[in-house]
Amino acid sequence: MDFSASVAVVTGGAKGIGAAAARRFSEEGARAVVLDIEERAALECPVSVAEPEVFIQCDVSRADQVRAAFATIEAQFGGVDILVNNAGIQRYSTVTETTEEEWDLVLGVNLKSAFLCAKYAIPQMQRKGKGVIINVASVQSFITQRKVAPYTTSKTAMLGLTRSIAVDYAPNIRAVAVCPGTVDTPMLRSAAALSPNPEEVYEEVRQMHLTQRIADPEEIANLILYLSGDRAAFVTGQAFRIDGGLGLTIPGSVRQ
Numbered sequence: 001m002d003f004s005a006s007v008a009v010v011t012g013g014a015k016g017i018g019a020a021a022a023r024r025f026s027e028e029g030a031r032a033v034v035l036d037i038e039e040r041a042a043l044e045c046p047v048s049v050a051e052p053e054v055f056i057q058c059d060v061s062r063a064d065q066v067r068a069a070f071a072t073i074e075a076q077f078g079g080v081d082i083l084v085n086n087a088g089i090q091r092y093s094t095v096t097e098t099t100e101e102e103w104d105l106v107l108g109v110n111l112k113s114a115f116l117c118a119k120y121a122i123p124q125m126q127r128k129g130k131g132v133i134i135n136v137a138s139v140q141s142f143i144t145q146r147k148v149a150p151y152t153t154s155k156t157a158m159l160g161l162t163r164s165i166a167v168d169y170a171p172n173i174r175a176v177a178v179c180p181g182t183v184d185t186p187m188l189r190s191a192a193a194l195s196p197n198p199e200e201v202y203e204e205v206r207q208m209h210l211t212q213r214i215a216d217p218e219e220i221a222n223l224i225l226y227l228s229g230d231r232a233a234f235v236t237g238q239a240f241r242i243d244g245g246l247g248l249t250i251p252g253s254v255r256q
Contacts, residue, residue, distance in 0.1 A: 001028050001225055001226070001229045001230075001231070002028065002029060003025055003028045003029050003030035003082075003225075003228075003229070004028075004029030004030070005081075006025075006029075006030040006031070006081040006082055007030065007031045007033060007073065007077045007078065007079065007080050007081050007082070008021075008022070008025040008030040008031070008032050008033065008080075008081065008082040008083075008084065008228070009033045009035060009070075009073060009080045009082070009083050009084065009117070009121065010022045010025070010032060010033070010034055010035070010084040010086055011035045011036070011058075011060045011083075011084065011085055011086050011087040011113060011114075011117055012035075012036055012060075012086040012087030012088060013032075013034030013035065013036050013084075013086065014034065014036035014038040015038070015185065015186045016183065016185030016186055016187065016217050017086055017136060017180065017183060017185060017217045017220045017221060017224075018034070018036070018084070018086040018087070018136075019034075019217070020216075020217035020218045020220065020221035021084055021086065021220075021221040021224045021225070022034050022054075023218075023221070024218065024221045024222065024224075024225050025082070025225065025228075028225065030081075030082070031054065031077055032054055033054050033055075033056065033073055033077070033080075034054055034055045034056070035056050035058040035060055035066075035069055035087075035117075036055070036057065036058065036087070037057065037058065037059045037060070037087075038057075039057065056069045056072060056073075060087050060109070060113035060116065060117060061108035061109050061112050061113045061116070062116075063116055066113070066116040066117055066119075066120055067120055069120075070117075070120035070121060070124065071120075073124075074124050078128075079124035079125070079127060079128055080121045080124050080125065080131065081125070081128065081130070081131055081132070082131070082132045082133075082134070082228045083117055083118065083121040083125075083131070083132070083133045083134070084134045084136065084224060084228075085113065085114035085117055085118070085133065085134065085135045085136060085158075086136040087109055087110070087113050087114075088109060088110045088136065088154075088155075088187070089105070089106060089109045089110065089187070090106075090148070090151050090187055090190075090191065091105070091106050091148075091150055091151065092147045092148060092191075092194075093147055093148075093149060093150070094146075094147055094149055095149045097147070098149055098150055102150060103150050105150075106150035106151055106154055107150060107153070107154050110151065110154035110155065110158075111154040111157050111158060111161070114135055114158060114161055115161060118133055118161075118165055118175075121133070122165075122169060122173060125169075125172070125173050126169075126172070126173070129172055130172045130173065131172070131173045131174075132173070132174045132175075132176070132227070132228045133162075133165055133173065133174070133175040133176070134175075134176055134177075134178055134224050134227055134228060135158045135161060135162045135175065135176070135177045135178070136158075136177075136178050136180070136220075136224075137155045137156075137158040137159055137162075137177045137178065137179045137239065138151075138152075138155040138158075138179055138180060139179050139180065139181045139241060139243040139246050139247060140152045140155050140156075141155045141156045141158060141159050141177070141179050141239065142156075142179070142241070142247065143246075143247040155179075158177055159177050159239050162175045162176065162177040162237065162239065163175075163237050166236045166237030167237065170236065174232075174233075174235065174236040175236060175237060176227045176232075176235055176236060176237070176238055176239075176240065177238070177239040177240065178220065178223055178224055178227065178239075178240055178242060179239050179240060179241045179242065179243065180215060180220045180242050180243060181209055181215060181241075181242065181243030181244045181246040182205050182208070182209065182214045182215065182244070182246070183214065183215045183216070183217055183219075183220055184214050184215065184216055184217065185217060188205075188214070202214070208246055209243070209244035209245055209246050210244060210245025210246075210248060210249070211244035211245060213244065214244075215242070215244060219242070220242055223240065223242050227240065
């Protein structure tokens with residue numbers, strides 16, 4: 001894939017899937033621009049070391065900061081060609097346990113940020129005559145576990161946002177959702193650390209997938225790159241599960 005003429009913006013690009021996507025875009029010749037609330041020193045993404053201007057510290061749930069970030073991107077790089085809405089956080093609670101502040105936080109980072117970034121990226125794409133938006137949703141856009149009401153709501157809504165963008169801005173702008181299963185990211189490690197036996201959590205998670213393993217962030221990044229490129233030019237409005245077969249089986253067994 002050749003992205004040498006492209007500017008790819010990745011939100012939540014300091015770690016995990018976002019860092020892997022930014023790295024892969026950079027390897028394929030794109031100008032990878034990372035938006036993240038983390039300090040630059042926290043970045044796992046090596047492109048930030050070689051090219052300091054590719055990192056913009058930004059709270060992507062805040063309109064003023066997103067607007068300023070995309071103004072900088074247009075001024076410095078001529079606008080965005082590819083937007084990867086990857087920023088996300090997790091909180092563990094039911095509807096009755098979730099506070100209003102927790103709800104607003106998760107929906108703000110996971111969903112509102114995608115709306116805001118698309119809002120300011122799309123006019124730049126329109127001026128260029130084309131663009132691609134990849135929304136990183138989740139397998140929990142389709143199935144869910146207990147006690148993740150804000151998270152699964154935000155990720156399910158990402159699919160509606162993806163369809164709306166695809167319909168409203170066709171034919172020149174495509175929008176696609178990528179829905180990972182369990183991936184080896186800091187979010188997973190933080191979740192496992194809540195247990196007195198983290199390794200037991202990892203083993204349970206591995207067993208939930210037909211592949212019997214957890215995905216590497218680069219595997220998700222490779223799908224993001226494919227869907228962003230010309231080889232996927234006929235793909236829009238769809239959600240792609242990359243989940244190791246999670247949720248395909250019915251719990252229990254039938255004896256023959």
